[in-house]
Amino acid sequence: MNRSRKIVLFIAISIDGYIARPDGDISWLDDVQGEGDNGYSEFIQSVDTVVMGKKTYDDVLKLTNNQYPYEGKTSYIFTRKETSTNLNLVFTNENPAAFAEKLKSEEGSDIWLVGGADLLDSFMKEKLVDEYIITTAPIILGDGIPLFKANNPEIKLNQKSTRQYGEFVQYHYVHA
Known part of the structure; x- marks a missing residue:
């Protein structure tokens, strides 16, 4: 049975909807007691493909010492x-809709839309995100980079599930 791959957003936000401070800093996530x-x-075991913007890629490398x-x-x-293309790393400037259609037609597991906000925005405007897994941290940043x-x-x-991990609350939504 060939099931269709899904594009899934998996991300953390502040209560007021920010994914980072205005300068891109996400260290506030370290102050929250998780589980x-x-x-x-x-x-991560449910996906075999990750998709992100170049700024997010650069930030990931900074956070992980390259x-x-x-x-x-x-x-x-x-x-x-x-x-x-470098091994399993492909830099692209494809149209998101054509890219998503091609990727979803291939065999494989689900696809993680890592971020950032600009890439998510382009995927949302084309209605390409199938599921949203949003983990909320109990902090109000007051300003920053909004998720939406x-x-x-x-x-x-439709809400598929809600889970609590210490102080974090994770909401899983699927299309109605």
Whole structure:
């Protein structure tokens, strides 16, 4: 049986909807008491492909001392500049809708839309995200990089589950 691959957003936010401070800093997540790895291990086993923007890619490398954490997963990095392939790392500037259609038609597990906000926005405007797994941290940042930008289409969702990991609360939504 060939099941369709899904594009899944898996991300953490502040209560007021920010994924980072204005300068991109996410250290506030370290101040929240979680439980284990807050569902990350379970989630990462469900995907074989990661998709992110170039700024998010650069931030991931900074956070991990240039040790790319998604080895063994095919990674697509959306960039306005270079396009190249290096092992399982593909830099692309494809149209998101054509890209998603091609990727979903291939055999494999689900696809993790890592971020950032600009890439998510382009995927949302084309209604390409199938599931949203959003983990909320008990902090109000007051300003920062919002998860959702203005002028997105209305998207009706059903809540699939809610889980608590220490102080974090994770909401899992699917299309209605």
